[in-house]
Amino acid sequence: MTDNGFNTPAENSCDANSSGANVNENPRYALYFAPIHNDAWWNAGMHWLGRDAATNLTVAQPGVANGSSANLHQLTTDARRYGFHATLKAPFRLENGFSEAHLVAMAHSFSSLQNAFEVKDLGVHRLGNFLALQTTDPASKQQISALAMRCVRYFDLLRAPPTKAELTKRRKTTLSDRQEALLAQWGYQYTEEEYRFHLTLTDSLVSQDKEFAAAIRRAAEKCFSTAVATTKPFMIDGLTIFKESFPGAAMTIWKHFPFRPAPDATSIAGPDFPQQGRLFFVVGPSGVGKDALLQWVQARLPEETNVVFSQRCVTRPAHASEVHHVMTSDQFFQAEQGGAFSMTWQANETRYGIPRGIEADLKAGKDVVVNGSREYVPQLRQLFPNATVIWIVASPDIIRRRIENRQRESGVALENRLLRSVAFGANQDENIIYIDNSGPIDIAGSQLADIFSAKT
Known part of the structure; x- marks a missing residue:
């Protein structure tokens, strides 16, 4: 579906990202999981949100009992812009001195060491004020949280500090002292123990009455029913980089990096991170x-x-x-x-x-x-x-x-x-x-x- 970019040479330009251009106009990159290799889940996700993040094409959304697709379109505005995904490392700009080629090289090396794994008991749940696909399986939660933290740590070298506007947006909701500390350290507050694996399905439902919110949830469960019922397991099997070309642009799939096949009982655990070069x-x-x-x-x-x-x-x-x-x-x-x-x-x-x-x-x-x-x-x-x-x-x-x-x-x-x-x-x-x-x-x-x- 996308070019994996493995043959892109690393750059050592002296002026990479250091031309003095407005940092707010630089692209943003996000490290996501997107089930692009699992047709049932991907098709359900892009239809629910109304956009295919791989092609950036609009897709017809399902109707909602006691409502319409127009209501759903309005309630998925932000989620649609970011695309069907689960966050591993939140959107960031590249720090001065680093290029897209460096991001690609690191992503290739990192992904080549990660093992694919199954996520069990995935379904539609309420997370705070919005709906999301989540797992209720403790072992799956633990594996995904560990993967996300490896992404956060390994790629943080490339991350430019968030802008004032980005910090303001992060603080739209009141943050705890711990979340403020995580925001200062990683540029995002929902990391480490605050991380919650989820694939966002709606924007906030706070202003919706209970009856319509329930109808939205039933519609989501119906949309994903085929994927939930499939005998093919839901696999975390790769790292996908989404790119926002300019502020407010839709996040689109840019590069995909597959993980190694899921290990069997005889497999020997390997390193989580690439060995540092000399x-x-x-x-x-x-x-x-x-x-x-x-x-x-x-x-x-x-x-x-x-x-x-x-x-x-x-x-x-x-x-x-x-x-x-x-x-x-x-x-x-x-x-x-x-x-x-x-x-x-x-x-x-x-x-x-x-x-x-x-x-x-x-x-x-x-x-x-x-x-x-x-x-x-x-x-x-x-x-x-x-x-x-x-x-x-x-x-x-x-x-x-x-x-x-x-x-x-x-x-x-x-x-x-x-x-x-x-x-x-x-x-x-x-x-x-x-x-x-x-x-x-x-x-x-x-x-x-x-x-x-x-x-x-």
Whole structure:
């Protein structure tokens, strides 16, 4: 029904979501369960609400005794806009520095580890002031609540803080102190012990008389009677991302990620979250051939590699000797203030930034290679304690010749760069891997490729 997007490459754009555009106009994404693989439940749900969230087409709604489909249409206005679903993680905007590709990569990695499971005793019930499909089975409730909390925790890295308007909407009803704390922590108050699994069927019924509210419930039970009576179990079998393209737009199905088949009695439980990827921080003095070495390795790793090479953002014009995203000083400052970088440093009056998207790549289980700075290693170890530092070295004569050959500096600038090259010597450290690049590039390149390709 929808493209699963598994082949979408992860992005490491320096200015992803950091252009200064009005945050209120950015799309919102929600992590939902939607029974799109279960025809009886999906068909009943879209007919009841009057909209197919997969195609965004209007669907005729059933009539209601003592009323009409027009009454039902009015009483399902909000529910229809959000589509037939159960919330796992409430709608959110992407934080600066993250892209849709990061969301897709994380969703793919997360869903590949989740087991499908059956929900028993699902039926129409009153939940607060509205009707919803809910389960009365304690074991099913526990499984779904655990899944929802895994979604909340794992994907929260990508969530931008709610806007003032969104907070106001969340507080339309009076919140308890605990709900306020959950809202502050997760951007949504109905998480952890406050979570209630449900597929919303109506808006508030408070203003309806008891007779008509009862008629609405009977109509809902009739609409879902075929699905309830089916011998096919109701399965939580995937994660579906719904997207709201602009404020007030209908939430539509954007990507679907299937779970693993339900395990049998002999299955061994696996991890709930993807294993964190490895971070490789490659450093070395100017002229050591670090950029050429990384390009050599990147060109020779297999296409199906799990290694991502982060592109640096640099306030220096492009040059054949290195590959980077060029930014002006003002652009860099705006991106930095907007939180688009995981790391920043300055050298030779040039600013360097590593896009924050590497954090999503690591959570998705990808290994990330960063072209780094020797001076930044102490800060790196504070931010990423498990990072592997790889220090490229070469003889002083080789370094001088390479710097002169690339013709990027001359005169005083050249001498200053040569002085800086020896200012931070490769002091022996058992926590650092050293590779000598004084000889042919394939020798050091093969060593580096072997490190990146090694299995943990």
